[in-house]
Amino acid sequence: MDRIVDVLQKSILFEGKEKTEIKDILSQTEYKICNYKKNEFIFRADQPGTYVGIIIKGSIEAQKNFPSGKIISVMYRKKGEIFGGAAPILDQPHQSDVIAKENSEIILIHKNVLIDLLYKNNTFHKMLSLAATHVTQLNKKIELLSYSSIKQKIAYFLLNNNDNTTHDIIYLPYSKKSWAENLNVSRPSLCRELKTLCDDQIIEVNDKKIKILQKEKLYSLLID
Template sequence: MKPDPAVLQSCLLFRGKSVDEIEALLQKMLYSVSSYQKNMLIFAEGDTADRIGIILSGRVEVQKTHPTGSSVTIAHLNVGQTIGEAVLFRRENIVPATATATGPCSILFIGKQELLRLFTTDTDMLTRFIENLSERLVLVNRKIEMLSAGPLRRRMIYFLLEQAMQQSSDVISLPFSRKEWAEHLNTARPSLSREMGYLRDIGWIEFKGSRIALLNREAMNDYIRTDSTISGKEK
């Protein structure tokens, strides 16, 4: 299966390249494309990290499993995003988390040695790879910052404010389902629903489906900046 160059333009590795340039690159590049169905394993924790994946269609969920058996969702990746780049060049290049397809998806894989060859012949691609690692590091730091924000209510508000800033709107669209959001916050879905209802009842948000309107960003920001709680005990 040959990937669509127009799709690869959405990948940071190929940013700035025209469709014709990507087409020419694909003709000289060693790669493979694999298709997956829902819940199929793409990378397993502990596998050897010897290739990078680029999502051509569908979505991928990345989870870290704890020794207790519980798991935390680290990321949800969409078309154009990459998998496996963060550990590809580590001395101990072991996949640290499990990646599964959330639905039908296809992924382009480039091996480590082929990627090194591309870097030596195309310094722009090397620069984009480093930028990609930097952006991924920022996302990880944001995740850590959010999870360290304290009780669930505080983590939810932190997430909603961050999404409002990223989407430049007081009416945001959740980038994933409620179930996935609960996993993202490392909580149970019923607990998330209770907190959503509470924030609605005090007039801070309204929601319908995947759309959430922030009605009082000032109060929400004040809440994040202070150690005080809203009336009622936090969960």
């Protein structure tokens, strides 16, 4: 239980709570801890939004399925992050399938408990802010997928995930295989274009660390 409480303490739902307080809340809360194997469904699109999830171990991905059979990754979350919160709050079904990207342990908290916790902890506004952030991320994802070339998708991703304005360094939160899926391209095609960008000295790649060498050239790719 201590291991789980350590993760929950960093979550927006239990922000500012002592470990003893969290244990006390859990003792009076409707929740369940579930283990999912890689690629196993956690939520399905159109499933009622009954639970919100917090990742204790592993990572998850939300996927949008289209009538054409095309599947697009629209969200990625890792240990300690919350997911699936919009559906319970809005009392709507989930809009996407959510799967485990690796063997994962998830705590699922019932929506009634979620709303009660948000009001009691005066964190409802933070949850709404988080939901707004997720909408922004989704809009960025849609814009990313609107680009036709792989180079443009790489450029857009790097420019929009560059929080280190001083050194222009991005640390990928997942493998290149997962990154390729996120960009909706094949892994070999992604690696080929990354090599080209490195050869042109626009970026420098060292495993999951990517350094932008010529930011203006990345911007120019987006308007080609």
